[in-house]
Amino acid sequence: MDTVNPYDCIVVGSGPSGAMCAQTLVESGMKVLMLDAGVPGSIPDDPGHMNFQQFRMQSDAQDLFLLGPSFSTLKWSAAGIGDQLTPQRSYVTDKVKEWLPFKSETFRVMESLAYGGLGGAWGLGCYRFSSKELALCGLPVKEMNDAYQCVSNRIGISYSPDDIFPYTMEGTSALLPAIEPDEIAEDILNTYKKRKDRLHQSGFYLGIPALALLTKAINGRQPTDYSNFDFYSNRGNAAYRPSITLDQLRKNQNFEYRGDSFVTIFNETGEGVEVEGRNMKDGSLIKATAKKLVLCCSAFSTARIVARSFNHFDQPMPLLCNPYSYITAIRLSTLGKVPSPRKTSTAQLAIFHDPQKQNEDVAMASLYSYAALPVSKVLKEIPLGFSDARALMQYILPATVIAGIHHPDKRSEEKHILLKKNPDVKTGDELHIRYALSESEKEIISKRESAFKKAFRILRLLPVKKISPVFGSSIHYAGTLPFDSQGKKLTTAADGLLSGTNNVFVADGSTFQFLPAKGITLTLMANAHRIALEIIKKK
Amino acid sequence: MQLHEEACVLSRYLGRKNPDAQSTRLYVDAVEKIAIPLSGDQKRIWEKCLSHSWLLPSIDAALAWNEPYNPIRNRIFIMLSILETRPDFTHLFLPVRRSPFYLFSITGRLIAAFMKLIIGKIALWIL
Numbered sequence: 001m002d003t004v005n006p007y008d009c010i011v012v013g014s015g016p017s018g019a020m021c022a023q024t025l026v027e028s029g030m031k032v033l034m035l036d037a038g039v040p041g042s043i044p045d046d047p048g049h050m051n052f053q054q055f056r057m058q059s060d061a062q063d064l065f066l067l068g069p070s071f072s073t074l075k076w077s078a079a080g081i082g083d084q085l086t087p088q089r090s091y092v093t094d095k096v097k098e099w100l101p102f103k104s105e106t107f108r109v110m111e112s113l114a115y116g117g118l119g120g121a122w123g124l125g126c127y128r129f130s131s132k133e134l135a136l137c138g139l140p141v142k143e144m145n146d147a148y149q150c151v152s153n154r155i156g157i158s159y160s161p162d163d164i165f166p167y168t169m170e171g172t173s174a175l176l177p178a179i180e181p182d183e184i185a186e187d188i189l190n191t192y193k194k195r196k197d198r199l200h201q202s203g204f205y206l207g208i209p210a211l212a213l214l215t216k217a218i219n220g221r222q223p224t225d226y227s228n229f230d231f232y233s234n235r236g237n238a239a240y241r242p243s244i245t246l247d248q249l250r251k252n253q254n255f256e257y258r259g260d261s262f263v264t265i266f267n268e269t270g271e272g273v274e275v276e277g278r279n280m281k282d283g284s285l286i287k288a289t290a291k292k293l294v295l296c297c298s299a300f301s302t303a304r305i306v307a308r309s310f311n312h313f314d315q316p317m318p319l320l321c322n323p324y325s326y327i328t329a330i331r332l333s334t335l336g337k338v339p340s341p342r343k344t345s346t347a348q349l350a351i352f353h354d355p356q357k358q359n360e361d362v363a364m365a366s367l368y369s370y371a372a373l374p375v376s377k378v379l380k381e382i383p384l385g386f387s388d389a390r391a392l393m394q395y396i397l398p399a400t401v402i403a404g405i406h407h408p409d410k411r412s413e414e415k416h417i418l419l420k421k422n423p424d425v426k427t428g429d430e431l432h433i434r435y436a437l438s439e440s441e442k443e444i445i446s447k448r449e450s451a452f453k454k455a456f457r458i459l460r461l462l463p464v465k466k467i468s469p470v471f472g473s474s475i476h477y478a479g480t481l482p483f484d485s486q487g488k489k490l491t492t493a494a495d496g497l498l499s500g501t502n503n504v505f506v507a508d509g510s511t512f513q514f515l516p517a518k519g520i521t522l523t524l525m526a527n528a529h530r531i532a533l534e535i536i537k538k539k
Numbered sequence: 540m541q542l543h544e545e546a547c548v549l550s551r552y553l554g555r556k557n558p559d560a561q562s563t564r565l566y567v568d569a570v571e572k573i574a575i576p577l578s579g580d581q582k583r584i585w586e587k588c589l590s591h592s593w594l595l596p597s598i599d600a601a602l603a604w605n606e607p608y609n610p611i612r613n614r615i616f617i618m619l620s621i622l623e624t625r626p627d628f629t630h631l632f633l634p635v636r637r638s639p640f641y642l643f644s645i646t647g648r649l650i651a652a653f654m655k656l657i658i659g660k661i662a663l664w665i666l
Contacts, residue, residue: 063625
């Protein structure tokens with residue numbers, strides 16, 4: 001054994017990027033150490049063999065299950081970031097305030113120190129970036145297309161080609177059959193089929209989204225049972241979560257997982273890299289060395305580690321984040337219809353807006369039914385007394401669709417982060433975030449939202465309320481250490497190598513130069529796999 | 540008024556019957572854990588609502604319109620959230636099949652809600 005560098009690679013972070021990168025490295029025979037905070041989930045998440053509706057009607061234990069052990073779901077404020085987290089999934093943000101502090105007037109961050117990272121609460125939507133979008137991000141098209149296929153085979157994606165094929169999984173084979181949509185989604189699809197010419201003219205395409213939720217058993221995982229517990233439990237591991245990959249990797253002799261490890265800094269040595277950090281339980285210093293280091297801990301946390309290591313305090317780094325809003329709409333013909341309990345809580349439909357028909361400047365909305373979260377969360381938003389609001393929602397809820405709209409994001413000077421020293425916080429520094437849209441960006445977004453509303457009306461969905469939550473609510477963050485072929489400071493080469501280093505790689509979304517509106521997770525995983533292949537080539 | 544009596548008033552308003560023991564225990568526990576400070580005026584209005592429970596729906600309606608995140612509504616919201624998770628009350632929160640007269644039912648509710656809003660606004664002005 002090499003006593004100086006007992007590991008070929010250290011991977012920092014266990015989210016979708018970290019898990020996928022580590023799998024590729026380990027499968028190539030490399031010896032990998034993963035350093036991770038690894039905060040576990042602690043709330044029982046499966047009440048047994050019943051569907052969500054049966055559970056609601058019969059279980060005497062649902063209070064703890066739905067409210068959380070310390071009433072964590074009873075937030076008394078307007079809808080904000082992370083409100084959709086069930087008590088069973090809220091562990092993904094545990095300890096973040098203490099260890100990953102930030103300050104911002106305009107932006108909110110949702111980061112994770114959990115085992116499996118934010119992947120533990122991922123909405124499971126899978127969208128490939130088009131060749132044009134990949135090029136805008138700075139990602140090599142051919143390699144990414146191969147990587148998408150590899151990741152798709154590993155995680156299992158359910159999707160049957162329809163009108164949104166070019167925006168989701170075009171170019172990928174071996175897909176599983178699509179998830180069955182619920183009644184309201186089926187109803188909307190029927191309207192779409194009759195009116196698609198009008199919608200296509202204005203650049204709208206609707207279909208059932210590709211999801212990392214199995215409809216057939218693969219790799220020891222079971223298909224979804226449509227019990228509607230998707231964001232509480234994960235029966236049969238039907239939904240892909242990075243923890244599934246990590247649990248498999250931990251059985252491999254070439255892989256070592258070290259939890260409670262909060263990495264703060266790296267130093268390049270003559271023959272490799274040394275990382276330092278703190279044990280999150282006892283505060284003791286941790287150190288590890290390897291030939292190479294791969295940072296996979298999110299656009300913010302990777303930037304924190306790099307800024308500390310280069311002593312790059314008080315200097316701006318760029319930031320990308322999809323502007324996000326949601327529209328609540330009602331389908332009047334579905335008022336007062338009792339829905340079937342057989343459903344999933346994932347997005348039922350996806351609608352893409354591509355007015356130029358170039359698959360380059362695309363906005364998208366995911367359409368959800370409101371069926372597996374407590375109704376009281378919605379009632380506080382209605383301008384009626386609670387008793388009347390409750391009674392009305394019994395009719396309205398089955399007809400309610402919530403559309404989360406994502407817009408693409410480009411870099412600008414008004415979007416940046418910087419790390420500032422602060423001896424009063426645990427890590428000795430905190431991230432300051434500035435994010436503002438230009439007037440022209442605001443105008444484009446406003447026009448797009450109006451176009452979506454018009455499209456919803458064509459689909460016989462009546463928009464009743466639009467909410468624009470604080471910036472950052474899309475939870476899609478990227479671009480802090482962007483790709484750059486000239487090797488400027490705080491940038492990354494196309495193969496993931498951090499400029500100014502010989503053995504430090506970045507394999508998360510920090511490197512993207514542009515952020516398409518489509519969900520980012522599949523591309524994060526594909527890119528991490530691609531970077532791992534680049535590292536293997538250099539071995 | 541003791542918290543368990545408060546739970547009974549709120550349960551009768553929101554669920555049309557007294558709460559079971561577990562709902563009451565949860566309410567007491569939640570209010571103690573989630574400390575909700577009420578200002579002097581808010582405390583006075585809250586106490587009136589509890590001692591004259593017929594006022595509660597109107598005050599709630601008026602606050603929902605004027606000041607939806609008022610701490611008084613927070614107390615009601617806590618009981619509402621708890622009742623939603625109790626099997627005796629869950630059916631009140633699940634979708635109901637529409638009757639042939641469901642549009643009358645919805646319209647009636649909206650008219651009643653409007654009346655409560657007016658009464659509540661007057662009550663808040665007086666109080």
